[in-house]
Amino acid sequence: MTSATSEREPGAGRARVRAADVASAAGVSISTVSLVVNDKWEGRVAVETVARVRAEVDRLGYVVDESARRLATGGAAAVAVVTPAFTNPFYARVSLGAAAALGGAFQVVFSVPEVGDDPMATLERLRGLRLAGALVAAPSPELLQVLARDLPTVVLDAPGSVAGRPRVDLDVADGAAQLARHLVGLGHQRVAFLRATPETETFRVRHAALATHLASGGASLVDVDRLVSDVDAGAAHAAALASMPALVAAGVTAVVCATDLHAYGFLRACAERGIAVPSDMSVAGFDDQPLSAYVSPPLTTVAFPADQLGREAGRMLAELIARGVDADSTASTRGAPDGGRPALAARVLPVALVVRGSTGAASR
Amino acid sequence: MTSATSEREPGAGRARVRAADVASAAGVSISTVSLVVNDKWEGRVAVETVARVRAEVDRLGYVVDESARRLATGGAAAVAVVTPAFTNPFYARVSLGAAAALGGAFQVVFSVPEVGDDPMATLERLRGLRLAGALVAAPSPELLQVLARDLPTVVLDAPGSVAGRPRVDLDVADGAAQLARHLVGLGHQRVAFLRATPETETFRVRHAALATHLASGGASLVDVDRLVSDVDAGAAHAAALASMPALVAAGVTAVVCATDLHAYGFLRACAERGIAVPSDMSVAGFDDQPLSAYVSPPLTTVAFPADQLGREAGRMLAELIARGVDADSTASTRGAPDGGRPALAARVLPVALVVRGSTGAASR
DNA sequence: CTGAAAGCGCTTACAG
DNA sequence: CTGAAAGCGCTTACAG
Known part of the structure; x- marks a missing residue:
């Protein structure tokens, strides 16, 4: 005692x-x-x-005891969900959707690259877990290559990167097109794009599609120095402040941000510089984060169905695993529809422009 | 072929x-x-x-093969991190901190109650994982009881709930006190509190401490019907809209929100009703979410050190596990300082009021 | 310095 | 309907 x-x-x-x-x-x-x-x-x-x-x-x-069970059955009971950022609510929603679709059959392991360990090291660790498969969101090309080598993998939101791989994408290009038309309709002639780093495929497509559709509407995407930042409101705020003079000098009347998070920072910079939104400057983003309806002014943005994205990818992965087929053989399945189940190669989810108060008629 | x-x-x-x-x-x-x-x-x-x-x-x-290794060593290599909400960035940061502290030695498994499965079922599943311990944030009393029965457990942010249990808390009461003094200093006499449901300990303490310190400053916390919602900007927005007339009728000049997420919804409701913040109404929150500096006006809030909370709790859990001591025996360790390591019973992290633009001198 | 063997807690044919 | 036994892939005394 x-x-x-x-x-x-x-x-x-x-x-x-x-x-x-x-x-x-x-x-x-x-x-x-x-x-x-x-x-x-x-x-x-x-x-x-x-x-x-x-x-x-x-x-x-x-x-x-799961360890013993797995050893005995040889079964792989875990599935990894790899996203770029844990603290970004968009990926939290994607992960939740994936967990909802897979959680019944598998233990879902979330990879947390933000913790700062080398993604490759994370992967090695994951391999010891007898993974049945993986879901990878907006991956870097290297990561993708390593992961998919011998693991059933479904890729999310990596438009145009690796053809023929099981994947579910957002129709990012269409979203950008809708946004471009919206802005052109509002009379904007000179639009700028707040870019994201690191610049994965999805961001590249947002940028390119915006440029294309602005051009076909007779407007143009002007290049502004330093209008680029990490996916973070604070970083975007700093970038916005730094490039604001150039923006004004270039006669830009609308800024499209790579993500809503960027837009929050940009909006604040406008407020601090006395630039009225949308009368002096229109602002828009991509994602439609839950908070985007509550900032001031509420944000015009391209809504991405985050949970549907996760859920759909989860379902696809489950089927891939059930088939006992890995990523490579699925790719070759495409050309040979043998009356069996349809190829899993790709699925594109529609997106929708949500117009709120942050965009308006172009200022002079 | x-x-x-x-x-x-x-x-x-x-x-x-x-x-x-x-x-x-x-x-x-x-x-x-x-x-x-x-x-x-x-x-x-x-x-x-x-x-x-x-x-x-x-x-x-x-x-x-991890399964085989664990079976052979009898070692429990996983640690569970249980938080109320995955999509709340506050808990994402806490989880990240915990993962940083524990990730080297353990596989960190995040429990995702939001997926909608019964928390008790989740727990059962977790038990099959040979858990070495668990971190539980803002738990419901039932959850806590089941979890800690035979598992080293560190509780986060559950002020005043179970004495003598290893835990790390935020000095929520002090934060509320600082906020109360700030508002009193600004001349606010009638303040309201936007409550959170479900009302866990941490929310109860925020409310109670605010009332106490407002009273000792000569001001009062007035009770307003329907000023309560889930931890969600949209829900808070609806609640704010519904109770706005009552708020005005009661002569309230400042509203403290249970969380920043609530505050975002409240701020938007003010904008829609033409109530200027802070000249007509001051608004404040708790958390200091990354976005709180970027809403309009930027939010005055009690900053909680989320990652430190996670990291500290992770460290504590690691030590608890290393000692090979479970929660109960730690509790009894308290009365018997035997010159060995200090008891792990409790650690309270300081919090800080961050004054931004959403609070100002009381309107008439 | 090296290897044969037992054992971790299960599942699953297989024989009764 | 029931149980003894092999095997999943490791780790760790133990004997050489």
């Missing part, structure tokens, strides 16, 4: 209950316990026995 | 490399491979042998 360490041996109370414990308590064999807890007893174990085993399972609080 | 299914057998290419493969390739035994990959070879394996094994490990791409 006086010594804190002697009153209880270290780790006491944490002894796990094993199938053997349940078996001896119920007076049956381990095999029977296994059959019962895995619901494979029908026609193989007497109902009374099942009841007896279940009672002991409850009483003792038995839970199957 | 024509049949998509015959060109490759299901799952082909996914055969894992085992220690036995490395062993035979290197001409050594499995034991030696194990010793080498676990860096336990010094003084036990010849350096040339080590080199040979390592070469084969690299060549074959061998990664130790």
Whole structure:
């Protein structure tokens, strides 16, 4: 009672209950316990026995050891969800959607590159987990290559990167087109783009499609120095402040931001510089984050169906795994529709422009 | 070539490399491979042998199977991080901090209650993972009770709930006090509180401490009907709109919101109702979310050190696990300082009021 | 310095 | 309907 360490041996109370414990308590064999807890007893174990085993399972609080189960079955029960940023609510929603679609059948492991470890190292660690597959959002090309080598992989939001790979994309280009038409309709002639770093495919497409559709509407995307930042409101704010003079000098009347997060920072910079939105300057983003309806003014943005993206990709991955087919062979499946299930190669989700108060008629 | 299914057998290419493969390739035994990959070879394996094994490990791409390793060592290599909401950036930052502190030694598993499964079911699943411990943020009392029963657990941000349990708290009461003094100093006499549901301890304390310190400053916290919502900007916006007339009728000049997320919704409601912030109404929150500096006006709020909270709790949990002591025995350690390490019972992190543009002198 | 063997807790044919 | 036994891929005394 006086010594804190002697009153209880270290780790006491944490002894796990094993199938053997349940078996001896119920007076049956381990095999029977296994059959019962895995619901494979029908026609193989007497109902009374099942009841007896279940009672002991409850009483003792038995839970199957996943490590042992996986080792025995050779099954890979985990799926990795790899996203660029944990703190970005967009990816949180994507992850949630994926977990909803996969959580029943697999343990979902979220990779957290933000913690600062080398993504490759993370991957190595993941490989030890007997992964059944992976979901990779907006990946860098290197990451993609390593991951998909021998693992069923579904890629999210990486428009145009690797053809023929199972993937679900957002129709980012169409979103940019809608936004371009909206701005042209409002009379904007000179538009700038607040770019994101690192510049993954999805950002490149947003930029390029915007330029194309602005041009076909008779307007132009003007290049402004330093109008680029990480995906972070604070960084975007600083970039906006730095390039504001150039923006004004170039006669820009509308700025499209690579993400809503960028737009928040840009909006604040306008407020601080006395630039009225939208009367002096229109501002728009991409994502439609939950908060975008609540900033001032509420943000015009291209809405991406985050949870649908995650859910859809999750479903696709589940099917890929069920087929027992890896990414490479799926790619070659495309040319040979054999009347079986359709190829999984690609799915594009529609996006929608949401017009709110941050865009308006072009100022002179 | 024509049949998509015959060109490759299901799952082909996914055969894992085992220690036995490395062993035979290197001409050594499995034991030696194990010793080498676990860096336990010094003084036990010849350096040339080590080199040979390592070469084969690299060549074959061998990664130790975690399931087998855990089974063999009996080690619990995973730690669960349980937070109320995945999509709330505050908890994302907390989780990141925890992962940073624990990620090296453990696999960190994030529990995602938002997916909609019963938290108790989640817990059962977690138990099969050979958890070494758990971090639980702002838990419901039931959850806490089940979790800590036989698992080293550190509780985060649950002020005043369970005494004597290893925990790290935010000095929420002090934050509320600072905010109360700030408002009193600005001349506010009638203040309202936008409450959060579900009302966990941390929210109760914010509310109570605010009331107390407002009172001691000669001001009062007035009760306003329907001024309550989920932790969500949209829900808060609706609640704000609904209670705005009552707020005005009651002569309230400042509203403190349970979280910044609530404040975003409230701010928008003010904008829509033509209530100027801060000249007509002051608004403040708790959290200091990354975005709070970028809303309009920038939000006065009590800053919580999210990553420090996660990191600190992670460190504490790691020590708890290293000691091989569970939550209960730690509690009893408190009364018996035996010259050993200090009790882990509690740690309180300071918080700081951040004054921005959303609070100002009380309107008439 | 090296390897054969036991054991971690399961699942799954297989034999009764 | 039930159980003994092999095997999943490791780690770790133990014996050489």
